[in-house]
Amino acid sequence: MAFRASNATKSSNVASVNVKHVDPENRKRPPVKAPSKDLPFLAKSAAEGPLEELATTANQLFQEAKTQLEQSGNIKATIKETLIECLSGLYTIALRLNDKAPCPVVQTAPVADFAKEVLEEIRKQSDLVVAARTDMGAVRETVEKLNDDINKNTLGGISYAAMAATTKSEKTSFSQPERVHSLIVSSVDAHDTSDDVIVKIRTAVSAKISGLRVDRLRKVRDQKVVLGCQTQEELAKVADKLRSGNPTLLIEEKANKDPLIIIKNVLSYNTDEDITGALKNQNAHLLAGIPEGNYRAVVRYRRKARNPLECHAVLQVSPSVWQNLTQAGKVHVDLQRVQVEDQSPLIQCTRCLSYGHGRKLCTEAADQCSHCTGPHLRRDCPHWMAGEKATCRNCQAAKLDKLDHDAFDKECPIRKKWDRLARLSVAYC
Template sequence: MSANVLTVPGIQSCKSICMSNCSRCKKKMEAMSSAMKTMRDKRAQTPPTPGRNLERELAEAHKKLTNPKPSYAEAAAKSPTPQPNHTLIVSSKDKTHTGEHVLQIIREAIDTKKSGAKVERVRKARNQKVILKCSTKEDMEAIQNKMRSRKEIKVEAAKAANPPAHHERDINLKEVTIRVRYRKRARNQLQCHPVLELSPSVHKRFLEAGKLYIDLQKVAVYDQSPLVQCAKCLGFGHTKAVCGEKTATCSYCADKTHEWEKCPRRKQNEEPKCKNCWENGIKTEANHEAFSNKCKVRQKWDEIARSRIAYC
């Protein structure tokens, strides 16, 4: 014979309740039954509050405390913030043209160097189409007007939202100095990272902008240290072309028997070792490559190099 077990706090258990069915147990059971019947009757008479569920409210409160981030459904239910979409769709009327042909026609029509038109992003699409995205409505309209003279292409404006605020400040062109010092190689063989020498006012403006419009793309701008570090001996103040060392030093493990490309420690993902920190007695903080900005020796030489530059 099975029985459901109910635990009621505050009432002592009686061992004879199931064995002898004593009078004391009968009285306790009757009292409990009467109390539970009163509770059921009271609950039935009290109408539930519309729209409220105590268990659900407790569950939601617990969820907010344990997981404050909204779920995917909650995030999707919110109305999205409108974003600017100043986009032009350019296609060729000649079916033999490819996306590259359309792109060349766009370059000739816009001539960003003379017109000053700014294209934030460009990509090729299907059916000989090229998508041009601009940061402002004014740039989009200026580019659209310039390409209307080319009859071999078709220009359509995509649905656009409200443009963001756009502000330009004047620069004294007499004080502007922009000179290409050298070009750094990129992973893509068709690209490079030019390093420019700028006058103080232009240098400040470039860093404040963070992005520049060049040709049909928007590129990032970073501050380049004037410090020169040798790629052969890993020393400072000279280049590899005038280095007096006979053998190169690995910039990853400071070994002179191989270079970075063939470093076994690097290929096995072992901890690097900075040659300059190790030789200057900073062995406990030498767990980085020689060209790393974390290097204490490099930071010291960088400060010396920057002290000779007029940043303002």
């Protein structure tokens, strides 16, 4: 007995193991039961059999139809044919019973109701299919019309495909500001203000009578005035007139600064000496014709790039080097061919967003947002995160109408004004 029990235990264990390895799909989907072989006989009995057997025949047809419907997910063709044949037999029985006395069989009434519900549901689904086909036709027509409109939509007579096929145009070259040669004029008298110095200059030069041409005149710090002329010869005449007209004026000639360029996305491992050496040695074809005495290139500072392994190097170069490199647009540095552009000499504070000084010399206590002018950085600005329009702090302070741009936007009218002033002291040629 113990031996049999152990065998039974083993067989049950084996059976349990076999059940665990059964295909999940087979467990979820039981095998489909084939239609009954007696179905043709039942259909014939419904049409020709005696009346006393109709109740039994109707019940068998009902059970067959029910079995087929219960095992179908989406009705297959064979199952549908079986269902129709069963319902047809039930319909024949109903016609025969209408000519005779009412049959006491109770099962026929729910079967007839079920058949009506099935036919009604099939009719509804058919209507939905027809409506869906109509909607698809309308959608197809709308899409075709949109495609026609897109193909007809052109910019200046050029389609989108033609515009995409064209090559990129050359980048517009930087428009050089007029070069101005400058003098710094101050007074021997420490009590004289900048306005007093301007009055003395106007009296000494007497431009209306002497015919001298002064292009720029602006006040600077320490009661000094900067005076500029378009040519070096005109500036020398003005200086002589000031010395002879008013000996109390101190005159100091101001040398113009070299312009700046920015070399973008240079690998950060390059030292300043590496960059200047590569600029001269690897780009000799761009610097040909520049005398050795006119070649100057010094790295002034570096700016962060998006890639932490790269940086933007800002160099101060001689005017001839600036012209050749900005026209070329690309230079070689080590194993890279990188972009080179003009760099504005304008200094903008990243704390208060004003011009003329940097963050280290700023007197403001809190950072100003370049997007909404609030007391926070742009990365913490809720308006910037929400995608709302920007408000320029400098244009707002100047009471301008157009404020919908960032304070660092190069198209800002206030920035353009300060940029022109900063470039006046730079020699681009």
